Amino acid sequence: MGFIHRRTSKQTGKVKTLLGLALSHLAIARRPRLARKSISRGDVHQLLALGHVDRALHRAEHVIEEDNMLEAFNIIELYCNRLIEHTKQLDKPYECDDDIQEAASGIMFAAGWCGDLPELLFARTILANKFGGDFAMMAKEGNGSVDPVLVWKLSGNKRNMELKKKVVKEIANEYNIHVDFSELQEMVDHEQDGSNNVHHHELSHETIYQIDMDESSASDSGHSSLRNGNSCDISNSDGSNNGNTKQKVTPSVRTRR
Template sequence: MTASSVVTSHTKKFMKLTISIFCPRFNSSKCKTAAKMAVARIKLLRNKREAVMRQMRRDIALLLQSGQDATARIRVEHVIREQNVLAANEFIELFCELVVSRLSIIAKRRECPADLKEGIASLIFASPRCSEIPELVALRKIFEKKYGKDFVSAATDLRPNSGVNRMLIDKLSVRTPSHEGNCQRTSD
């Protein structure tokens, strides 16, 4: 091997490394795998949550029958939270399926397509809020490489025009139920 061929070989390696660092390529297979795995995990979680909610409803009925209204109210709040998480997971599942079906468009365009912005931004928003679906973190990292940190932070921080689905925001928000009207809290 001559000195010039070694230099040429090292130059080519350096150029490839430089291109990979400054121009990261979108890996559609990683994106597809993460999205499909997220969908599979959501289906498993759905079955588990539905079973837990059925049991919680039975417990609430027994508590009401035994006159333990205050405890039953607390359990109802848990059921409502679980229902919200189930609904949020349905949105996430749909957005993952959308991403998988439009991977060719995502791979070709440098900027996030307008018709996919809501789905992608919503998945990014959900990633730190849905720890039971770790594949969302992988998707967030993939989209951060593709669209940049500003796009990701806009969705995560809910900046104006971030594109995050409003219903998903509502379902993932943690708020204490108000005790107004017929649901007055009584002291025992």
């Protein structure tokens, strides 16, 4: 029995060391993400200043991604400190209070999403041995004691249109730029009416975004692009077209200034 106790204490000490290393790497991992977030916010500002609301919405995804990871880092840092401070409780995992279980499950979930913090993978293995297979499985899936906020920050949908709009509006307000998302939707409605002769009174934000993504991938410059197949009608001076047929040109979705 004494041997088991010494072994468990050794594992607990190893977890403490691993979490300490993770804390050190957190400070390093934050720097490039803070830089990328700042650059992405600047890009959104410039695109809004040029009137490219659709492209600003796309760029907002990068702002959301970096911001979510930075906030996840804050939660992970809190959990690491909590477990380090109360490592003795890990020797009796089934007697741990809710805060310790939340921290342990949060670390186990985050380990699968944070390549910047490889120590968490080793810590997860030890914690899984301590808390058991069922606890570990639920934690890895983001269930059980895992904080839903952490789950969202690490695995949530970065392309959520309402969230992107919120970010764009915040940046626009910061620089006193007026943003009208209805103009973007009206342009899409107009194109749908012209190309399909079908009146779509309302399109979801997700549909608008998908159309913009299809168009954006067709051009490296991104400021104006046409769908594939935008050939013009070539006619001879006598009015004939040598068998060439007109091909429909569908304008890309862009916000006009």
